[in-house]
Amino acid sequence: MGKKVILSGIQATGDLTLGNYIGAMKNFVKMQDEYDCYYMIANLHALTVRRNPEELKQNALKVLASYIAAGIDPDKSTLFLQSQVHEHAELGWVLDCYTYMGELSRMTQFKDKSAKHADNINAGLFTYPSLMAGDILLYQADLVPTGEDQKQHVELTRDIAERFNNLYGDTFKIPEPYIPQIGARIMGLQDPKSKMSKSSTIPNDTILLIDTPEEIMKKLKKAVTDSEGIVRYDEENKPGISNLMEIYGIITNKTMDEIEKEFEGNGYGTFKTKVAETIIKELEPFHKKYDELMKNPQYLEEIYNKGAKKASEVASKTLKNVYEKIGIIK
Numbered sequence: 001m002g003k004k005v006i007l008s009g010i011q012a013t014g015d016l017t018l019g020n021y022i023g024a025m026k027n028f029v030k031m032q033d034e035y036d037c038y039y040m041i042a043n044l045h046a047l048t049v050r051r052n053p054e055e056l057k058q059n060a061l062k063v064l065a066s067y068i069a070a071g072i073d074p075d076k077s078t079l080f081l082q083s084q085v086h087e088h089a090e091l092g093w094v095l096d097c098y099t100y101m102g103e104l105s106r107m108t109q110f111k112d113k114s115a116k117h118a119d120n121i122n123a124g125l126f127t128y129p130s131l132m133a134g135d136i137l138l139y140q141a142d143l144v145p146t147g148e149d150q151k152q153h154v155e156l157t158r159d160i161a162e163r164f165n166n167l168y169g170d171t172f173k174i175p176e177p178y179i180p181q182i183g184a185r186i187m188g189l190q191d192p193k194s195k196m197s198k199s200s201t202i203p204n205d206t207i208l209l210i211d212t213p214e215e216i217m218k219k220l221k222k223a224v225t226d227s228e229g230i231v232r233y234d235e236e237n238k239p240g241i242s243n244l245m246e247i248y249g250i251i252t253n254k255t256m257d258e259i260e261k262e263f264e265g266n267g268y269g270t271f272k273t274k275v276a277e278t279i280i281k282e283l284e285p286f287h288k289k290y291d292e293l294m295k296n297p298q299y300l301e302e303i304y305n306k307g308a309k310k311a312s313e314v315a316s317k318t319l320k321n322v323y324e325k326i327g328i329i330k
């Protein structure tokens with residue numbers, strides 16, 4: 001029996017955050033030996049918000065460089081741009097026709113993003129989950145590693161796949177979400193009730209993977225806490241400190257109990273400094289590799305072209321089967 005298949009991706013919407021790293025990329029790296037992994041750069045998804053065309057191109061390279069710098073080996077995993085494999089857009093359209101408006105209007109991300117971009121609530125923002133279902137189902141993925149915020153979309157993908165299979169017979173593998181137990185939802189440093197996000201406009205809210213050590217230390221020192229002064233995990237009443245504890249815990253492999261003991265009798269200043277130092281150390285090799293890769297766009301182009309070739313072979317088989325089943329002449 002062959003290896004199980006994984007598909008996941010990150011939108012080409014800006015510099016990646018510590019949330020993307022902990023919630024998604026760390027698992028991408030961990031899973032690449034055991035699974036047949038397809039990691040795409042979701043540049044078509046990025047169009048749901050207005051983008052500067054040059055920045056969108058550059059952001060695609062940044063995501064690819066981040067994948068490799070974080071430890072994804074392009075010889076083990078298939079790395080490609082979503083736009084290079086036209087089957088994504090085609091299957092996305094087909095699945096639009098098998099997804100209900102009621103389902104799409106229940107999606108939390110649609111509600112959040114429509115509130116953030118009230119001047120541009122476009123149809124793409126609404127049907128984003130059908131395109132994402134197409135991304136996953138094209139590769140007959142068994143697992144989809146993501147952060148907590150994407151779980152709802154993977155669940156909808158399962159519903160769409162089951163609906164299609166019931167109508168036309170076994171066509172799609174039904175995928176499972178794969179969500180880390182800790183770190184699935186890293187929160188903003190200034191607004192710890194909202195998820196840390198690439199597009200956050202709140203100063204010092206987000207740690208970017210490309211932040212310098214000085215910037216990371218500064219952001220940590222300014223992170224919102226509470227007046228209790230005790231390093232104690234309580235997500236409801238101490239969201240700021242609990243978020244920092246999760247970040248520290250996932251990097252050091254320590255439990256919340258161990259962290260509470262470690263910082264017993266210490267104030268928040270000592271704790272924040274230690275968290276900052278831990279993040280800086282974790283990201284040191286990333287920085288070095290990322291800078292090298294971004295100086296070599298030709299190498300990045302080779303990687304995504306090679307990946308797209310392999311991805312297209314798999315995707316075209318699935319789409320051909322889908323078209324035959326629904327009566328579309330190719």
Ligand code: AQP
Binds near residue numbers: 022186197
């Ligand atoms: N704060 C987070 N904590 C844990 N996981 C997270 N992810 C994103 N933010 C966090 C996970 O990263 C993967 C890629 O996300 P994406 O860029 O495709 O879309 P997103 O979820 O919309 O991420 P952002 O950073 O919030 O982007 P913008 O600001 O452009 O919308 C996903 O697996 C996601 O769960």
